Amino acid sequence: MTETVISTQGLSKVYPQVRAVDGLDLNVPRGAVYGFLGRNGAGKTTTIKTLLGLTHPSGGSAQVLGFDIRKDTIAILERTGFVSETKQLFDSLTPAQLVRFNRGYFPKWSDALAARYADLFEIPMQTPFAKLSLGNRTKVCHLLALCQGAELLLMDEPTAGLDPVMTDLLLRVLIEDHVNEGRTVFISSHHLSELEKISDWIGIIDRGKLLLETRLEDIRLNFRMVTVSGDSVPKLSAPNLVSQRSSDKFHRFLVTRDADEFAAQLRGQGATVLEVSPVNLGEVFLGLAGKETSCTSGNAGAIPATV
Amino acid sequence: MYLWKCWRDSRNRLALYSLACLAVGIAGGIGALAWTREMAYWEALHLKWYRPDPDPFRWIWLVTLGDIQDYMNIAVVWAGMTLGATSVGREYSSGAMAFLLTRPTQRRRFVWTDWGLGMAEIFVMLSMFILGAVPFLIYVSKSFRSSPGVLLLIMVVVAAVLYSLTHFTTIATGSSMKGLSLSAAVVLFYILFPTAMNEWWHVDSLLKAQQWTFQVFDWAYGGEVHPHWGIMALWAAVAIIFPTLSQLWLERREV
Numbered sequence: 001m002t003e004t005v006i007s008t009q010g011l012s013k014v015y016p017q018v019r020a021v022d023g024l025d026l027n028v029p030r031g032a033v034y035g036f037l038g039r040n041g042a043g044k045t046t047t048i049k050t051l052l053g054l055t056h057p058s059g060g061s062a063q064v065l066g067f068d069i070r071k072d073t074i075a076i077l078e079r080t081g082f083v084s085e086t087k088q089l090f091d092s093l094t095p096a097q098l099v100r101f102n103r104g105y106f107p108k109w110s111d112a113l114a115a116r117y118a119d120l121f122e123i124p125m126q127t128p129f130a131k132l133s134l135g136n137r138t139k140v141c142h143l144l145a146l147c148q149g150a151e152l153l154l155m156d157e158p159t160a161g162l163d164p165v166m167t168d169l170l171l172r173v174l175i176e177d178h179v180n181e182g183r184t185v186f187i188s189s190h191h192l193s194e195l196e197k198i199s200d201w202i203g204i205i206d207r208g209k210l211l212l213e214t215r216l217e218d219i220r221l222n223f224r225m226v227t228v229s230g231d232s233v234p235k236l237s238a239p240n241l242v243s244q245r246s247s248d249k250f251h252r253f254l255v256t257r258d259a260d261e262f263a264a265q266l267r268g269q270g271a272t273v274l275e276v277s278p279v280n281l282g283e284v285f286l287g288l289a290g291k292e293t294s295c296t297s298g299n300a301g302a303i304p305a306t307v
Numbered sequence: 308m309y310l311w312k313c314w315r316d317s318r319n320r321l322a323l324y325s326l327a328c329l330a331v332g333i334a335g336g337i338g339a340l341a342w343t344r345e346m347a348y349w350e351a352l353h354l355k356w357y358r359p360d361p362d363p364f365r366w367i368w369l370v371t372l373g374d375i376q377d378y379m380n381i382a383v384v385w386a387g388m389t390l391g392a393t394s395v396g397r398e399y400s401s402g403a404m405a406f407l408l409t410r411p412t413q414r415r416r417f418v419w420t421d422w423g424l425g426m427a428e429i430f431v432m433l434s435m436f437i438l439g440a441v442p443f444l445i446y447v448s449k450s451f452r453s454s455p456g457v458l459l460l461i462m463v464v465v466a467a468v469l470y471s472l473t474h475f476t477t478i479a480t481g482s483s484m485k486g487l488s489l490s491a492a493v494v495l496f497y498i499l500f501p502t503a504m505n506e507w508w509h510v511d512s513l514l515k516a517q518q519w520t521f522q523v524f525d526w527a528y529g530g531e532v533h534p535h536w537g538i539m540a541l542w543a544a545v546a547i548i549f550p551t552l553s554q555l556w557l558e559r560r561e562v
Contacts, residue, residue, distance in 0.1 A: 088402035104308035
């Protein structure tokens, strides 16, 4: 039993016009809820598709549940529940028929769980999939993925189309029925507040590169925003500096650790340090993937080793 | 399970097509019955004049089956193309391919399951022509004559080629409409190009080869059944090549 459920080494996927995934080094621990964040087109969906064998990697290597993604696709699929970004299943089948279809592929399928989730999620089980609303389609996709007894759930935008009540319910189900059972959940999403609620690991990807991979707890405890004032931007190059943003006479530096030492260095350069404050996930995401000066060199991949 | 899904998707169409084929077969049988009565009225004079044959019922069998073959040709093209265009390749345009290909099984199973069911349905549909007509023919001739099984086999093999081609083009293009269009283009090219080569560039080798392959339809002549087994085997081999290509394509294709 490997302790790393998803592991990639320099994984890349190149399309004729774009380098969708570019040297990705992911490490998803067993039992974690891993939030995979990125802007549109950052490479999240391509990464997930590559892990599941839906696209072929251009370079690098990856293992899911200890299986090589190039050779052991079926073994991976037997143990992985997948909710796709499109939430599209067979239009002609009803959810009840989709359950019947899906059950045949998964020996660990649970009919009891399917009945429970159908009731809990209020899914109209006899309505053809084509006639379901986006929210109900999303719920059916979740039902199918959650009942197959998967060790790993790969979810691409899992709450798309769900109302806040259903979103909250789904997140609770994920934690109570799956994570607490030792399963791993890998969620790709734009919804920072949802991920902040349930994730214990965060990976931020931009333009195919992993900018940050760390525990959410580490962000809460160690990541700090250092705000200084001054006419010129202090020139600093520190391994713990993630990004810097400037507006008028104010400059904000996002650091991963040792914020007080960093502030001291700024003071040494004549800057006036106004504040050293904790940050939330949104600020970290904007700091890394937002359109401002980012100093990510050397940070990607280095942070997990330090936490 | 994919077989069950494909069966659910296609069973209504199969019933409709089969009934239509059965109706045409019955109409052909009724035609044979009417013809036999007319022949009896003329005391078989016409038939004996047309072809001195001690067994006029053999002609009734062959001519009736030949008439039915005209309708079977239409059914072969229609069923072959439409069933091929609604193969596993349609899941790309429906958006469900990612779901299908993340079910833990070999991709080739989807191809061959789908293809096998389609072939079985084509066989059932084309059999309906024979089932509709043969009871009437047996009734008028009081015996079982020229093998309608040969006609059925020929039609199934030709339908298999069209079906398999469209099955492949639908998977290759990821769209039913594009697959159907490409398949039709390939068929037209096969029919017209050798003629064009002969007419414009006076190269007749392709035309001869094409006409040789079309001899598969000349299964009865001189009042006898003479199937071209070699040509049928060639068509059957072509029909098997396309799902093999479909398999190779689907196994490599990205979603």
